[in-house]
Amino acid sequence: MVSSLTQPQVTPGSLPSDPAALRDHLQRRGVRYALASFVDLHGIGKAKAVPIDHLPDMLAGSELFTGAALDGVPQDVTDDEVAAIPDPASTTVLPWRPDVAWLASDLHLHGQPFEACSRSILGRVRxxxxxxxxxxxxxxxxxxxxxxxxxxxxxxxxxxxxxxxxxxxxxxxxxxxxxxxxxxxxxxxxxxxxxxxxxxxxxxxxxxxxxxxxxxxxxxxxxxxxxxxxxxxxxxxxxxxxxxxxxxxxxxxxxxxxxxxxxxxxxxxxxxxxxxxxxxxxxxxxxxxxxxxxxxxxxxxxxxxxxxxxxxxxxxxxxxxxxxxxxxxxxxxxxxxxxxxxxxxxxxxxxxxxxxxxxxxxxxxxxxxxxxxxxxxxxxxxxxxxxxxxxxxxxxxxxxxxxxxxxxxxxxxxxxxxxxxxxxxxxxxxxxxxxxxxxxxxxxxxxxxxxxxxxxxxxxxx
Incomplete structure (x- = not known):
């Protein structure tokens, strides 16, 4: 069987950095939804999806998550939610589902990097x-x-x-x-x-x-x-x-x-x-x-x-x-x-x-x-x-x-x-x-x- 996934996808390095321009770019490619994705302690992906019109809001941290519901996002049930701040350079259109884009995200709390975010931990050592x-x-x-x-x-x-x-x-x-x-x-x-x-x-x-x-x-x-x-x-x-x-x-x-x-x-x-x-x-x-x-x-x-x-x-x-x-x-x-x-x-x-x-x-x-x-x-x-x-x-x-x-x-x-x-x-x-x-x-x-x-x-x- 010949693969149907031969159309070039959106790849890092070919993306506009401006949020509105990135939204328009993805819309022209047929993307309808964007995923603000991060990982728990195990490296298992978690995400919220937004319609592509809301991508600029998502990039600004509109999507909030209750850390107490997850392994290794150490919060109490009384704590404020963490926000996923996507990295625009990581934008990847799902080859098997080209109407969805995935963005790797860092977690923030009260406008500051969340210390216990896996991706941010690597970022600090980097x-x-x-x-x-x-x-x-x-x-x-x-x-x-x-x-x-x-x-x-x-x-x-x-x-x-x-x-x-x-x-x-x-x-x-x-x-x-x-x-x-x-x-x-x-x-x-x-x-x-x-x-x-x-x-x-x-x-x-x-x-x-x-x-x-x-x-x-x-x-x-x-x-x-x-x-x-x-x-x-x-x-x-x-x-x-x-x-x-x-x-x-x-x-x-x-x-x-x-x-x-x-x-x-x-x-x-x-x-x-x-x-x-x-x-x-x-x-x-x-x-x-x-x-x-x-x-x-x-x-x-x-x-x-x-x-x-x-x-x-x-x-x-x-x-x-x-x-x-x-x-x-x-x-x-x-x-x-x-x-x-x-x-x-x-x-x-x-x-x-x-x-x-x-x-x-x-x-x-x-x-x-x-x-x-x-x-x-x-x-x-x-x-x-x-x-x-x-x-x-x-x-x-x-x-x-x-x-x-x-x-x-x-x-x-x-x-x-x-x-x-x-x-x-x-x-x-x-x-x-x-x-x-x-x-x-x-x-x-x-x-x-x-x-x-x-x-x-x-x-x-x-």
Whole structure:
């Protein structure tokens, strides 16, 4: 099936900045409604819609929201509402619904930025980077499952032929899913995202779509929009797109690898590229960034791997194809995929492999960037890289090399987050307290639940 989503869409950079002019521009494109959208603690989109005639009012903050009704918008029921202030530069017409435009928004309270807004938290750290002369460039690899519900209610791959024990790069599985994949890729390219590859991943029903990196705020906005778009397009094909990190115990989980570099704010040159005489495929500045991230890795893990389920992905073994391809150690190295931080063979960037696709990209990239900037300010040294397969090293050898484990559960990660002063300084008091409280309750709820595994193992055993 040839995608119907081939008409060029409104893309950032081609938009008038004046509110009335933007309204008229969108009206001429057939847009009838605009969405003032923001995210909750989980990175799940929330919005109000206005008829396009009211776009100037919406841009001025006319749309109010009761924070107490949402996770991670820390307000009491007696507090005044927060206002969504859309970023006009983020205006994106929905490729599958071209009469609707989506605008990423920052939250304000009483005319001032709301401290606990996820997008604003990233904005604050982004400003710190700019004050140091840096622009944080980010690419996120999107891994996710697309499934169908069978007659008995269970979930299975969209293609009945997607059954290989090692399905990574499976051509038949890719072609069987090309209808919805084509629609998704065409939509992304119509928005100017420059998709450069997509493939069947290592789990049955799992796929990855890779597209061009961008400034960190733009990339975070795009990941939020991507998850919405993938769900909506999959639904049009009678399918379910899932961004759960680990839907199946015997299959690999879905990462959202952060590919990171710092650019000079003025020249745009990549500051992670090594200069003459520097070895290791990366600059001294990048090594300092690495050291900052490793120093705060346990706390960062709570934000880039934010669910109970996330820690069922961060294991060495468990998939039918062998290794899980997910890191479990706080380490960095070359093209070695067993490290938390990988330096790809092409160099000039870092890849954090601990992040999964359920993360809130505003919060995850904010804490990652803040840790890296601390490493640069303090000129930290990450020590020697790990160049070996960390999965296969003996416990004694890991200890000798100083390879320590990432948190093994959400509880461990949240304890690390709560104990790290950097987290409160980045999140602010309100979001820090809300995040810790919510995630500790999430762990308590999980720990107190009774699973089917427990019933099968114990019900008639004792």
């Amino acid at each position: 400003q710190q980077a700019a004050a140091m002369g840096f622009r944080f460039q980010l690419g996120i690899e999107t891994e996710f499952f697309v499934l169908r519900r069978s007659a008995d209610g269970t979930l299975e791959p969209a293609s009945h032929r997607d059954t290989l024990d090692k399905p990574c790069y499976d051509l038949i599985g890719l072609l069987d899913n090309l209808d919805w994949l084509d629609e998704l890729v065409q939509a992304m390219n119509s928005l100017g995202w420059s998709v450069y590859s997509f493939d069947h991943e290592d789990g049955n029903g799992q796929f990855e779509v890779d597209f061009a990196y961008a400034d960190v705020l733009t990339m975070a906005d795009r990941l939020i929009f991507f998850r919405l778009m993938a769900k909506e397009i999959a639904q049009r094909h009678g399918l379910i797109a899932s961004f759960m990190p680990k839907p199946f115990a015997n299959r690999t989980g879905s990462g959202a690898h952060y590919n990171m570099s710092l650019a000079d704010l003025n020249s745009g040159s990549n500051l992670f590229a090594p200069e003459a005489g520097e070895d290791g495929g990366i600059s001294q500045l990048a090594r300092q960034f690495i050291a900052g991230v490793l120093r705060h890795a346990p706390a960062i893990c709570a934000v880039i791997a934010p669910t109970v389920n996330s820690y069922k992905r961060l294991v060495m073994q468990g998939s039918m194809s062998g290794f899980t391809w997910a890191p479990v150690f706080i380490s960095y190295g070359n093209n070695n995929r067993t490290n938390m931080l990988r330096i790809p063979s092409a160099g000039s960037r870092l890849e954090c492999r601990a992040a999964d696709i359920s993360c809130n990209p505003y919060l995850g990239s904010a804490l990652m960037l803040a840790a890296g900037l601390e490493g640069i300010r303090k000129q930290l040294d990450p020590g020697p890289p790990n160049l070996d397969n960390a999965y296969t090293l003996s416990p004694e050898e890991r200890q000798r090399r100083g390879l320590t484990l990432l948190p093994r559960t959400l509880e461990e990660a949240i304890d690390s987050f709560a104990a790290d002063p950097l987290c409160r300084s980045v999140f602010g008091d309100a979001m820090f307290d809300a995040f810790v409280t919510y995630k500790r309750q999430e762990w308590a709820d999980y720990h107190g639940s009774i699973s089917e595994w427990e019933r099968q193992r114990y019900l008639e055993f004792f």
